[in-house]
Amino acid sequence: MPEPILPIYEDDFVFAEDEPFALESGGSLQPVRLRYAVYGKLNEKSDNAILVCHALSGSARAGDWWPQLFGEDGVFDLSRDCIVCANIIGSCYGSTGPQTINPATSKPFGASFPLVTVRDWVRSQALLLDHLGIEKLRAVIGGSIGGMQAIQWAIDYPDRVERSIAVGAVPLTAMGLALNHLQRLAITNDANWRNGEYEAGLEPNGGLALARAMAMISYKSEKLFAERFARKPNRNGEDPLRSLNERYDIGGYLDHQGEIFTRRFDANSYLIITKAMDNFHHANGYQSEHEALRRIEARVLLVGISSDWLFPAEEVNAISERMREAGVDVEYAELQSSHGHDGFLAEPQALSLIVRRILSDADDAAQLASQPSR
């Protein structure tokens, strides 16, 4: 059992107490709380910070969900880097979200929580960095929704980002929008959902579990399922030929994934965050995609995952090509994995091999040769 990776501190940053934080959707929040965690020390020049952005169900504790990236075979060197990670607005891991009491009604926001976007998250993180005295990031890195944030950071704050690393992240295709739409429908179909005003102990867990199970299908690949489950009956001895309720092994797996998810995630947060995922397009707010991309000053690394059908590698590559056309110093790399989209979590060593070089390079672009930091 490896040692847990613990932050040197974890805190709440509260802002927008006097003036509301205006959201891209037209709504606003006042105040806003960001739960964040810090791993490694900020140096005196405050120029060693790396912002890690989490995916749908992640938290500020990057060491919990990306531990191998902190290890010896990883990419973060806590003797060199200061890792900052903040829980996104709308989530249920400490930041302002649907479970937060709405000051206007003294009740939880529930499904009345305003729509948030990737740009809102990035802007809130910029305020956190101001608060921490970090003017410029050595890097911003994330996978999936975290990767969307990494791309958006490079566009919205070109002078604050030296490197942007996005894994398995592009605007959703129609198929991705379809999958998210049906996941939300699974939740809102649940009789316990009650327009988002569910009570403690009466959460729409059936719907949330189904949503998560559907997501698992899109996070993994057909190949992986075939290897792991094939047409085997559920491992607890069920016989799917015998009755309607008896399952194949893949069914037992998906039910289990759904069930454990309901113990750790909130249904309204799931609605809000998948909606932000839908609505992400790096060109939002700019006259054109080209205009957005040409703002980028960071070195960019886009990583596609070979078996990812939610964020297809060829789409990731296509964005890297359009970035190049816009003059961006961009590199495309492909993570070979049968894990599908989940490859960014399931293949940390292979991912680290890809990411390490861009992170270990000295900041000075004129440096003669790149070399590993350890």
Next chain:
Amino acid sequence: MPEPILPIYEDDFVFAEDEPFALESGGSLQPVRLRYAVYGKLNEKSDNAILVCHALSGSARAGDWWPQLFGEDGVFDLSRDCIVCANIIGSCYGSTGPQTINPATSKPFGASFPLVTVRDWVRSQALLLDHLGIEKLRAVIGGSIGGMQAIQWAIDYPDRVERSIAVGAVPLTAMGLALNHLQRLAITNDANWRNGEYEAGLEPNGGLALARAMAMISYKSEKLFAERFARKPNRNGEDPLRSLNERYDIGGYLDHQGEIFTRRFDANSYLIITKAMDNFHHANGYQSEHEALRRIEARVLLVGISSDWLFPAEEVNAISERMREAGVDVEYAELQSSHGHDGFLAEPQALSLIVRRILSDADDAAQLASQPSR
């Protein structure tokens, strides 16, 4: 508007009145009703019959759901062929199914309807053919679950099938089992489902609509969705950036497909038929796949659909290769289509071009050359 293709007659065949019809799952039904439709006349020798097998939500009226196959560019020639199609047991289009009154309880079977299998369907169809005086089929043909029946016919009744044509049909992969499992979960999660004992007017339509929408994802392809819907907002003027309920076009499409399905299909039938789809394996009941396949005497045509990810074309091809190894006169053909699995319904002309030759050949294998029938 093309003329509707109408059967020359439609009738119910009732059997197992004295002795129960034993099912592969161990259950039984007594009596059993099969709704069937006949297009074109059976000739004096009763050797011109083609059995058409329908897919999940089809009916005995093959002319309704495969009309183009009856047309001039199709494959059925009603001056030559007698087309027979029967609604499968468990369905809701006239044959015995969950909506049927269970004689033992005087209430509808509901979810207590016994599990049925593809082999049960095929055996019930054989009894229908006995009743109609059809000893041998010129051909059996179907797509999806219909194709499963076509394969099973050739194995279970080798001396009654001259040609077997199966489109997009193989035992489900783990991914397919996963998709069906979650569709059933969508139904059983619905508060109206009530363990299958729902009342008229209080059907689990939300769950059934979600199940159908999930199925549509698996029936179509990412490419088709990208071409048709891309990231466009729903065509009725919704703005997905504005509120949780406003949709992208693909969401509006899926909701519509789900909604219209609930007007024509029964939730318990959906459970029973998808379970039979799960449980299909042509080797079931035989010592090995090889032993099952070497029984086949029919000429077999297996058609894979290039963009089908529910029944991948490479799986279809792999079965054709194993059939060949078992000595079967089998041909594999690929239908080029961006429609995904639905290609067997959406591309009738291209499908007809593939199927026509094997159907128009004279029965005598020694015939010198194959030629189009018109």
